[in-house]
Amino acid sequence: MQATETAPETDVRTDEELVGLVVGGEVDCFEELIIRYQPRVFGMARKYFRNESDVEDVVQTIFTKTFQKLGSYRGTAPFEHWFMRLSVNTCYDALRRRRNRPEHTISDMLFEDENWQNRLGNIPSDDNPEGLEQARELVHTVLDQVSDRARIVLTLQELEGRSIREIAGITGWSESLVKVQAFRARKEMRTAVERFLMKEKRL
Amino acid sequence: MKPNDVNKYRHMKANETEQQFLKLAKTVPTDERVPGGFAARMMARVREQHSLETGSADERFLRFARNLPANERVPYAFEKRIMARLRELLTPDPLTHWSRMLWRAVAPCLGVMLLAVLFSAGEPTDTSPIQTAGELESTDFETVMLASFDDLELTW
Numbered sequence: 001m002q003a004t005e006t007a008p009e010t011d012v013r014t015d016e017e018l019v020g021l022v023v024g025g026e027v028d029c030f031e032e033l034i035i036r037y038q039p040r041v042f043g044m045a046r047k048y049f050r051n052e053s054d055v056e057d058v059v060q061t062i063f064t065k066t067f068q069k070l071g072s073y074r075g076t077a078p079f080e081h082w083f084m085r086l087s088v089n090t091c092y093d094a095l096r097r098r099r100n101r102p103e104h105t106i107s108d109m110l111f112e113d114e115n116w117q118n119r120l121g122n123i124p125s126d127d128n129p130e131g132l133e134q135a136r137e138l139v140h141t142v143l144d145q146v147s148d149r150a151r152i153v154l155t156l157q158e159l160e161g162r163s164i165r166e167i168a169g170i171t172g173w174s175e176s177l178v179k180v181q182a183f184r185a186r187k188e189m190r191t192a193v194e195r196f197l198m199k200e201k202r203l
Numbered sequence: 204m205k206p207n208d209v210n211k212y213r214h215m216k217a218n219e220t221e222q223q224f225l226k227l228a229k230t231v232p233t234d235e236r237v238p239g240g241f242a243a244r245m246m247a248r249v250r251e252q253h254s255l256e257t258g259s260a261d262e263r264f265l266r267f268a269r270n271l272p273a274n275e276r277v278p279y280a281f282e283k284r285i286m287a288r289l290r291e292l293l294t295p296d297p298l299t300h301w302s303r304m305l306w307r308a309v310a311p312c313l314g315v316m317l318l319a320v321l322f323s324a325g326e327p328t329d330t331s332p333i334q335t336a337g338e339l340e341s342t343d344f345e346t347v348m349l350a351s352f353d354d355l356e357l358t359w
Contacts, residue, residue, distance in 0.1 A: 027293065034282040043273035056278065063285045064292070120263040123270050132271070139268045158265050190261045197260055 015079035023070050030070075034063055041087055047155050048091045049098075050140040058094045062087045085170045088152065092171075095148040145192035150185035157182055 013021075013029075015036070021029040041062055045055045066086055073082055124131030143151050156162045156170065164182070168175045 027289065028286075030289065031282050031286050034285055038277045038281060039275035042277050043275035046274045056281075059281075060285060060288065064288065067289050067292075120260070120267045123267060126272060132274075135267070135271055136274070139264075139271065142264060143268075159269050161269075186261075189264070193261050193264050 015083075016075055019070055019073055019075075019079055022067070023073075030067055033066075037083065038063075044087060045091060046136075047159065048095055048151065050137065054094070054098065058091055061094070062090045065090060081169065085172070088156070088170050089172070092148060092152050095151065142189070142192050142196065145195065146185065146188040149181055150188045153178065153181045153185040154189060157185075 013032070015033065018029050018033050022033070038059070041059050042055065045058045045062075049055045049058060066083060069086065073079065124135055126132070143154065146154065152171065153167065156167045157164075162170070164175050164178050167173075167178045167182075171178065173181070
């Protein structure tokens with residue numbers, strides 16, 4: 001974790017030390033772990049869920065699960081890896097549970113003033129929160145069209161730039177399964193994009 | 204022949220020739236022959252164009268999604284909320300504890316019940332000696348219970 005590396009050593013305890021303390025009964029130390037990881041977890045959860053209450057729910061579940069399972073952390077791998085694996089799996093479970101609730105349709109994301117392809121060329125700047133929000137909505141609408149597995153793989157591989165091995169480590173799937181899923185995911189995404197383009201051409 | 208008549212005649216002549224030519228042109232059948240493999244070549248081009256269009260849209264979408272900055276905003280005092288929830292989980296709720304114990308007792312109770320059923324099923328069906336024994340037991344019980352009263356009568 002970056003926070004651990006940048007801060008002075010005297011003040012900051014490592015993740016593993018904190019875990020040891022929490023498991024030993026010092027529950028309050030868990031708050032430090034939450035503060036350390038919550039921005040990343042929120043950032044990750046917002047890639048899978050667009051509704052803010054869904055995001056908060058899933059982040060809460062992630063931290064609660066982490067706390068409950070801390071005893072099973074053996075310390076053979078860095079805590080960060082263990083934690084990210086748990087987080088991604090929790091997101092995947094939550095995605096599967098809310099699969100039957102489509103929130104936006106393709107038509108909602110077609111723009112009156114601008115061509116869909118042109119919109120993809122303009123990434124809004126940080127000082128345009130509304131534009132950023134619209135851009136995120138667009139990404140969500142396309143990714144909502146693909147299966148949960150495909151979404152997980154696409155997010156990890158294409159958006160976060162993780163390697164096949166890393167994805168295998170996070171998801172617990174074999175490397176060959178990740179490769180197959182990645183191929184299928186790209187295919188599904190292509191179909192989703194095509195659907196957008198076809199719909200736009202028809203209008 | 205006047206010059207005007209000549210022009211008129213020429214005009215007429217031209218119209219006639221034109222019409223004859225058109226008539227002839229109409230009689231010529233349309234050449235509908237298609238070069239070999241034209242449809243396949245055309246479809247290959249269409250497919251190529253289509254995949255180029257969608258392929259690039261696909262890539263553009265990914266580039267777009269990748270370059271969007273992650274929204275890592277954390278709600279105010281979120282960690283406090285989580286900690287409060289965790290502390291709640293750690294505090295034993297008497298009702299939960301009681302219901303958990305009841306659930307745990309279900310299996311042993313069922314076991315005892317089954318054993319009782321098995322024992323009662325194994326008992327002999329002839330009830331006459333049992334009745335006698337039961338009667339004896341009740342007499343003994345009565346004697347024991349009323350022993351103190353008997354003693355009282357004696358002392359009185």
